[in-house]
Amino acid sequence: MQLIQLRAMDDIGEEGLSMVQNEGSNACLPDPKELGLHDVSLVSQENTDVDDEGLIKHSTSLTNRQRGNELTFLPATLDCLSIHQLAAQGDVCQVAVHLNKDCSLLNKQDDRGFTPLMWAAAFGEKAVVDYLLAEGADPKTVAWERESALTLASMGGFVDIVKSLLALGVDINTYDWNGGTPILYAVRGNHIQCVQELLDRGADLTIESDSGYSPTALAVALGHKKIQKVLEEHVLQLYSPDDEMKERFLSLARRKDLCE
Missing domain, CATH: 1.25.40.20 (Ankyrin repeat-containing domain)
Known part of the structure; x- marks a missing residue:
């Protein structure tokens, strides 16, 4: 299954980094005359020697400033x-x-x-x-591919943020461009607390992604056994033995056990 992949999340901060790199590549060495190399009055005692005749001669060791290593721009x-x-x-x-x-x-x-x-x-x-x-x-704004703040928080497993957003009445079943919902992303990331919170707040377990995965099917496919247990317990609490949804769920669990 191909669920939405956040592209270039690690671009955060790279603009600032590139500015430093660009400025560094464009920095030029200062003119030696500006550093006082041809003006004895500007030569420090720490960087000079005096010969027997009292004449100043330059030391063979260069300061950082003379090498042009001093920053001439702000980072x-x-x-x-x-x-x-x-x-x-x-x-x-x-x-x-x-x-x-x-x-x-x-x-x-x-x-x-x-x-x-x-x-x-x-x-x-x-x-x-x-x-x-x-x-x-x-909190209800969606991006160009229908990502939402709730979807992104669920994807990362940030349950405290999930709780804050749900408290404001955001759509718990909001879907993105390929049918991914917050609970699908929480299942995919194996984020148990997020899954539990979304279930407690009424997330729909029957919604499938465009590739045909429900939260339960996805947990089985990925081998997230703790998530499977959370989903099973939730279904058993919600539905009676005669309910069609429970039967479908138990049937899927039985097929999984047979495959193992």
Whole structure:
């Protein structure tokens, strides 16, 4: 099965890194005249010797400045990073600074359709999630391929963030471009606590991805036995012995045992 793969999540922070690298590659050595090499008055005593006639002669050891190793530019700072990158890094203070400058950034979507809240949820930055939600960030926004903050948090197994989002009434069964739901991603990642939380809040176990996997079938296919047990116990609590859903579930479990 091919569930949604987050592309380029590790791009967070690379823009700032590339700026440092680009600046470093463009840095040029200073003119020796600017360093005072032809002006005795600018030569330090630490880097000079005096001969028998009292004349100053240059030492054979060069200072860092003479080698041109001194930085002539400031490295990339947090100001160079976008609010999305800062949210993913968990920098609440800098996120607040950006929002104070421009409140429209709160729900701004990047080139993938991700908001700062979605990036924070994807990287498990609970403090940033709480701050953004308190500022009024929309937890129901979906990205261009229908990823949601709940989907991303479930994928990472961040149960505290899952709870916070569910408390705000987000769609627990929201699906992405290939039919993946939060519980499917939680099952796929073998995140037991997230699966249990989603089940307790009413996640639909009958929804299948476009490739035909239900949460139960996916747990069986991946061999996540603890997840299978959680799902089985949940079904047994919900349905009576005569219920069609339970029969389908038990039938699948029996086929699994036979295969083993």
